[in-house]
Amino acid sequence: MNWSELPGLLLIGHSLGGAVVTDLAKSGKLGNTVLGFAVLDVVEGSAIDALQSMQSYLLTRPKNFPSLSSAIEWHTRSRTIRNTTSARISVPSLLRLDPSEPSANKTKTWIWRTDLAATEPYWQGWFTGLSKKFLDAKGGKLLLLAGTDRLDKELMIGQMQGKYQLQVFPEAGHFIHEDQAEKTAMVVADFYRRNDRSALVLPPKVGDLLKAKISA
Ligand SMILES: *[C@@H]1O[C@H](CO)[C@@H](O)[C@H](O)[C@H]1NC(C)=O
Numbered sequence: 001m002n003w004s005e006l007p008g009l010l011l012i013g014h015s016l017g018g019a020v021v022t023d024l025a026k027s028g029k030l031g032n033t034v035l036g037f038a039v040l041d042v043v044e045g046s047a048i049d050a051l052q053s054m055q056s057y058l059l060t061r062p063k064n065f066p067s068l069s070s071a072i073e074w075h076t077r078s079r080t081i082r083n084t085t086s087a088r089i090s091v092p093s094l095l096r097l098d099p100s101e102p103s104a105n106k107t108k109t110w111i112w113r114t115d116l117a118a119t120e121p122y123w124q125g126w127f128t129g130l131s132k133k134f135l136d137a138k139g140g141k142l143l144l145l146a147g148t149d150r151l152d153k154e155l156m157i158g159q160m161q162g163k164y165q166l167q168v169f170p171e172a173g174h175f176i177h178e179d180q181a182e183k184t185a186m187v188v189a190d191f192y193r194r195n196d197r198s199a200l201v202l203p204p205k206v207g208d209l210l211k212a213k214i215s216a
Pocket residue numbers: 105
């Protein structure tokens with residue numbers, strides 16, 4: 001962006017992305033430019049429990065789709081994404097035309113852009129220690145969960161100690177920011193306002209007051 005210095009930042013990540021922003025916030029690599037970070041629908045305990053059924057979940061997904069609209073329809077019918085408008089916007093970027101298709105009589109199909117199953121060796125490492133990192137990182141913290149997720153013990157204790165802001169959207173599925181786009185935006189904007197240091201109104205400095213008095 002060619003910024004000479006970084007402005008105040010809010011980091012936001014969903015699911016695995018939540019683990020990534022938490023790791024970045026905890027590492028302190030962005031110094032005190034990070035005003036806060038928000039994690040959408042991922043909790044260490046339930047993420048690690050869910051890993052066991054991940055491969056079988058991936059097997060239930062269609063391997064390809066005859067068209068983008070059929071892919072969008074699959075996402076909404078399976079309730080993977082519950083907001084049709086959101087699915088129309090985000091699903092096309094998840095897919096690409098199958099390049100391996102023989103040119104013969106067959107029509108082109110759309111396949112997943114990312115081979116999630118191939119990333120299995122890293123799954124455990126992404127989520128282990130996430131709750132501790134989340135609580136230890138500096139800056140404001142927001143955890144936004146869909147109805148199905150539960151806090152693990154560390155997060156529950158942290159919540160009781162008021163270490164972060166918790167927001168639960170019971171009507172949303174895992175793609176919480178797509179299912180409830182407006183509510184998510186409102187919570188994030190509010191979180192930003194609460195952590196924005198530039199909005200702090202500081203009392204005037206004594207020196208300035210004296211100068212004002214002298215010139216008066
Ligand atoms: C190609 O597809 C058309 C229409 O589906 C079909 O009638 C035809 O028999 C197919 N040709 C071959 C070689 O498969």
